[in-house]
Amino acid sequence: xxxxxxxxxxxxxxxxxxxxxxxxxxxxxxxxxxxxxxxxxxxxxxxxxxxxxxxxxxxxxxxxxxxxxxxxxxxxxxxxxxxxxxxxxxxxxxxxxxxxxxxxxxxxxxxxxxxxxxxxxxxxxxxxxxxxxxxxx
Numbered sequence: 001x002x003x004x005x006x007x008x009x010x011x012x013x014x015x016x017x018x019x020x021x022x023x024x025x026x027x028x029x030x031x032x033x034x035x036x037x038x039x040x041x042x043x044x045x046x047x048x049x050x051x052x053x054x055x056x057x058x059x060x061x062x063x064x065x066x067x068x069x070x071x072x073x074x075x076x077x078x079x080x081x082x083x084x085x086x087x088x089x090x091x092x093x094x095x096x097x098x099x100x101x102x103x104x105x106x107x108x109x110x111x112x113x114x115x116x117x118x119x120x121x122x123x124x125x126x127x128x129x130x131x132x133x134x135x136x137x
Contacts, residue, residue, distance in 0.1 A: 084113060
């Protein structure tokens with residue numbers, strides 16, 4: 001009986017252990033420096049509306065969510081506003097007569113903030129995109 005147990009034990013050590021060691025892959029040392037992952041979020045987005053209409057939609061979205069506006073430049077289509085104790089710059093540009101895009105970036109180039117701000121503004125603009133603004137006077 002001891003002889004059979006000893007043979008099974010040797011058999012297990014020789015064949016089972018080799019299979020488990022053969023399946024193990026040792027990764028090569030990575031000497032390349034780690035690259036930071038890209039920032040996820042939609043900082044720029046295109047809309048089917050005029051640039052003037054998109055600028056007014058952006059101002060309405062900022063007003064809706066109570067983000068204080070620091071500065072507006074209608075000629076360049078840029079807005080400086082504060083949200084979550086940080087300053088952001090939103091710029092509106094025309095692609096052609098019917099399409100325009102908006103880009104929202106932090107003023108200090110520190111992209112460590114929640115993407116909820118971008119989602120709120122883009123959602124408001126998408127919902128109210130069919131609204132057209134007209135001059136009263």
